[in-house]
Amino acid sequence: MSRAPIELEVDAALRRRFTAPLLKWYDGSGRNLPWRMTDDPYRIWVSEIMLQQTQVATVLPYYHRFLEAFPTIKALASADLETVLKLWQGLGYYARARHLHRAAQTLLSRYAGKMPKSFDAVYALPGIGRSTAGAILTIAHGKRYPILDGNVRRVLCRFFAIEEDPREKSVEAALWHCSEQLMPRRNPSRYLQAIMDLGATVCTPRQPDCPHCPLQKPCAARKQGLTDRLPVKAVSKKVLHFDYFAGVLRVDDFVLIRRRPLQGLLAGLWEFPGARVDSHEKKGAVMAAYEKFFRETLALNVRGSHLFMEIPHAFTHFKMTLHVFSFRLKKRFQTGGPMMWVERESLAAHPFSSAHQKIVLQLCQSPDRPRLFV
């Protein structure tokens, strides 16, 4: 049962009806954001990467710290990945940091440390897709390339009352075309900021503030009473829950940590060694699984460990409960590969995932008085 392909024809008159009130609204209601106070393509690039799937309020402190540490593309390219990840710690989606770092090195070696001005060259950089390339080209270089981020998608789906699934390929293509057609020839940069601000502050996913929307009159969803149902939501998948364990193995003031592989979840971050509890294990068998893990992987007997913390944590695709055990060994053993002993005071110098960072904080604040997080 295929529906007729949606057609979103945008002529000059419609473009004016859309952009004129939007830009006027932006004059009085646009946000003052730090990456709008600069024309440095590097800073605009960093902001665009940080803002992927991440809200402005979350990004702000990271943005300032990051640019203080790496004021230029050259500074970023010259840094260690470890340092870059440390500054990204807690922001999530760590591939963004790796790609940013790698792209900076590419820019330094191939483009004299400058962001190129051709779409294809920018688009080819790691971590930069069509939307981010469009934003960089338009905002930093004054060109005119569309974006289709969550804000634009939501505004367009409502404005045109698109009841089809915007994730469907044909609908997505129509939205890209529409986004491109709506861009004004004059000052497309300001337009881009305006439509993103509208989506972020007025045409929000929940409880949109239609009475203050500059597009409320021509908005098709508004007319048809569809605003709170558009864009149509994806079917939510069932979230699985797993139990994990981790061991805080200590010798005097040293702690054993392990670096995660450079691919996959939390790539390149440090953690306290452990593993997932097999799904077929009984609920009460977590400590047994923990003891078995250290016996089999490191030939260590950690019987007598005590529960140090329990940390609930939600990732995008699953939830976990991290059971953290603590144990004191007599002496350090040789480590190789991804493992190393580190002094407690030095733990915070390394990037940890959010869940494991809670262990770090607990060890640094009151190492001998563990407390349970439930």
Add this chain to the structure above:
DNA sequence: GACTCGTGGAT
């Protein structure tokens, strides 16, 4: 196309 990849805030 379907999956993967984080986290904190809002409701």
Add this chain to the structure above:
DNA sequence: TATCCAAGAGT
């Protein structure tokens, strides 16, 4: 409390 989801990209 559970769910949603925020300036997406890579595989």
